[in-house]
Amino acid sequence: MATNNELFKGTLQTIILNLLADNKRMYGYEITQKVKLITAGELVLKEGALYPALHKLEAEGFLETSTEIVENRVRKYYELSQNGEKEVISKLQEAKDFIAQLQLLLNLKPAL
Amino acid sequence: MATNNELFKGTLQTIILNLLADNKRMYGYEITQKVKLITAGELVLKEGALYPALHKLEAEGFLETSTEIVENRVRKYYELSQNGEKEVISKLQEAKDFIAQLQLLLNLKPAL
DNA sequence: TTTACATACATAATTTTCTTATGTATGTAA
DNA sequence: TTACATACATAAGAAAATTATGTATGTAAA
Numbered sequence: 168m169a170t171n172n173e174l175f176k177g178t179l180q181t182i183i184l185n186l187l188a189d190n191k192r193m194y195g196y197e198i199t200q201k202v203k204l205i206t207a208g209e210l211v212l213k214e215g216a217l218y219p220a221l222h223k224l225e226a227e228g229f230l231e232t233s234t235e236i237v238e239n240r241v242r243k244y245y246e247l248s249q250n251g252e253k254e255v256i257s258k259l260q261e262a263k264d265f266i267a268q269l270q271l272l273l274n275l276k277p278a279l
Numbered sequence: 280m281a282t283n284n285e286l287f288k289g290t291l292q293t294i295i296l297n298l299l300a301d302n303k304r305m306y307g308y309e310i311t312q313k314v315k316l317i318t319a320g321e322l323v324l325k326e327g328a329l330y331p332a333l334h335k336l337e338a339e340g341f342l343e344t345s346t347e348i349v350e351n352r353v354r355k356y357y358e359l360s361q362n363g364e365k366e367v368i369s370k371l372q373e374a375k376d377f378i379a380q381l382q383l384l385l386n387l388k389p390a391l
Numbered sequence: 392t393t394t395a396c397a398t399a400c401a402t403a404a405t406t407t408t409c410t411t412a413t414g415t416a417t418g419t420a421a
Numbered sequence: 422t423t424a425c426a427t428a429c430a431t432a433a434g435a436a437a438a439t440t441a442t443g444t445a446t447g448t449a450a451a
Contacts, residue, residue, distance in 0.1 A: 173289035174377040176438060178384075181286075185385050196399050206380050216438055218401060240399055240446060262385055265286040266378055268318050272290075273297050273374055288408060308428050328409055330430060352417060352428055
């Protein structure tokens with residue numbers, strides 16, 4: 168998923184859910200472009216990681232899909248389900264806690 | 280490695296290297312206890328993750344070992360090699376960048 | 392005109408990293 | 422003798438990623 172960095176492993180579901188919380192409705196390719204944009208090209212989301220992750224989140228009931236044909240190409244749009252809305256809150260809290268613990272462990276705690 | 284959290288995947292090597300940079304010389308069990316202490320028990324480092332990671336870092340030339348018998352028990356001490364000293368700097372920079380990118384992606388950027 | 396690139400989806404094979412389980416061994420406390 | 426702590430190690434399996442491949446459409450360059 169990352170350009171040269173192992174650290175993003177495990178963060179993909181949280182990133183997807185949060186992007187959908189912000190943007191309501193996105194399709195896969197759009198998510199890859201959004202991630203590239205936000206990280207100034209530092210993080211490149213590979214299809215082999217993205218699509219299985221989207222399918223898994225859908226299977227777990229956190230996402231709902233609708234397919235459209237735009238400019239003669241298929242697009243599969245994803246939105247958060249009601250459970251997905253709850254899940255993103257929980258995942259974001261976990262991410263906050265994770266960052267705090269990691270900063271502690273690596274002596275990266277910003278000066279107070 | 281974590282209690283209930285997937286997010287720490289990929290951070291273990293960085294955590295180990297940084298602890299050794301701070302403490303000069305540690306043995307495996309000591310590392311597990313240190314991590315438990317620093318994170319107030321939130322992060323529990325399993326042996327099945329720790330020992331293979333130490334062996335890998337040693338095989339890559341980042342760690343040097345010395346075995347001692349203390350109170351009739353074997354202890355294998357680890358220290359950073361010269362390459363390990365360089366590696367920890369690089370890994371810490373990666374971790375900083377990772378946290379910054381993740382905060383961007385998750386809208387967690389602390390207020391300036 | 393065919394090569395490359397972008398858009399848009401998907402999956403299979405493999406690799407990496409972790410969890411879980413197990414094993415050896417010593418020492419102490421219940 | 423059971424449980425727990427200290428201290429190492431590895432094997433089997435699961436989970437998540439990478440790499441590679443495939444389909445299909447459209448545009449731009451060589």
